[in-house]
Amino acid sequence: MHFFKSAAAVALLTGACVVSADTGEKGDAPVTTGNSDRVVYEAIVQSDNVKSARFNFTGTEDGVGILIQACFTGISSSQPGPYPYHVHDFVVGPNENCTATGAHLDPYLRGEVTACDAEAPETCQVGDLSGKHGKAPLEASTGTWCTSYVDKYLSLDSEDVAFIGNSRSIVVHNVNKTRIGCGNILLVSEDFASPKSYPSSNATTTSDPPIATGGATRVGASGIALGAILGVGAMLL
Numbered sequence: 001m002h003f004f005k006s007a008a009a010v011a012l013l014t015g016a017c018v019v020s021a022d023t024g025e026k027g028d029a030p031v032t033t034g035n036s037d038r039v040v041y042e043a044i045v046q047s048d049n050v051k052s053a054r055f056n057f058t059g060t061e062d063g064v065g066i067l068i069q070a071c072f073t074g075i076s077s078s079q080p081g082p083y084p085y086h087v088h089d090f091v092v093g094p095n096e097n098c099t100a101t102g103a104h105l106d107p108y109l110r111g112e113v114t115a116c117d118a119e120a121p122e123t124c125q126v127g128d129l130s131g132k133h134g135k136a137p138l139e140a141s142t143g144t145w146c147t148s149y150v151d152k153y154l155s156l157d158s159e160d161v162a163f164i165g166n167s168r169s170i171v172v173h174n175v176n177k178t179r180i181g182c183g184n185i186l187l188v189s190e191d192f193a194s195p196k197s198y199p200s201s202n203a204t205t206t207s208d209p210p211i212a213t214g215g216a217t218r219v220g221a222s223g224i225a226l227g228a229i230l231g232v233g234a235m236l237l
């Protein structure tokens with residue numbers, strides 16, 4: 001305990017990569033920046049055991065970290081909670097195979113032998129959302145439970161190892177870690193004109209920023225996802 005605490009303290013004081021038992025082989029996760037609040041990703045989890053778990057991921061006003069909004073509804077009473085949930089490495093496999101999503105997003109190679117310490121979130125696996133921000137409580141089973149927070153270590157930048165797009169997914173577990181539902185993280189809206197996420201060119205003018213068409217094109221390309229989103233929206237209403 002003492003060792004872990006002091007290692008975390010050193011990390012805070014120096015801001016350097018401190019390699020120890022409770023942080024990644026590659027050091028602590030850095031705070032991410034440049035995350036546009038006009039970029040939106042979503043994930044929808046629906047399975048035999050999860051009526052609906054829906055996640056929004058957007059950037060923030062100052063670009064630091066990403067804002068996550070999530071609502072869980074109707075987790076089967078046969079599945080004991082509280083419910084951990086994470087960003088996993090890969091997309092859902094055929095026939096809603098959650099095993100195919102692999103492990104938690106963990107670019108700093110921290111592993112999960114030591115549980116995440118929410119007091120030192122930079123030392124946690126980047127994808128360990130419930131470790132850093134709390135598990136979904138039993139309320140997610142008896143009714144609807146929503147949460148909202150900024151995670152400072154996930155990124156909307158495709159070049160960043162902590163990027164949530166690019167074939168990542170969300171997996172919801174029961175208290176015994178069994179995977180009870182999963183869904184892919186999909187881009188639903190992208191601000192192509194944002195100087196935060198896209199380096200401005202040296203062109204003098206751009207007459208028609210392709211914001212609307214860009215978003216529409218992406219959504220159109222995954223019509224099934226849009227259908228699912230609308231479907232869940234209707235269900236929640």
Ligand SMILES: *[C@@H]1O[C@H](CO)[C@@H](O)[C@H](O)[C@H]1NC(C)=O
Pocket residue numbers: 054055056069070071
């Ligand atoms: C996701 O974002 C949309 C659009 O901003 C919003 O209407 C919806 O309520 C959000 N969903 C959750 C689960 O927060």
Ligand SMILES: *[C@@H]1O[C@H](CO)[C@@H](O)[C@H](O)[C@H]1NC(C)=O
Pocket residue numbers: 093097098099100
């Ligand atoms: C699910 O995916 C895993 C990993 O890709 C695979 O080993 C397993 O056979 C799949 N299960 C089913 C039922 O297809």
Ligand SMILES: *[C@@H]1O[C@H](CO)[C@@H](O)[C@H](O)[C@H]1NC(C)=O
Pocket residue numbers: 080175176
């Ligand atoms: C899951 O955990 C509960 C509570 O700890 C236990 O009673 C139950 O037997 C476990 N179920 C499985 C399938 O491991």
Ligand SMILES: *[C@@H]1O[C@H](CO)[C@@H](O)[C@H](O)[C@H]1NC(C)=O
Pocket residue numbers: 202
């Ligand atoms: C625009 O940028 C390109 C690539 O960086 C450079 O080669 C070119 O000279 C620049 N043009 C002007 C007008 O600055």
Ligand SMILES: [Cu+2]
Pocket residue numbers: 085086087088104171172173
């Ligand atoms: Cu998980």
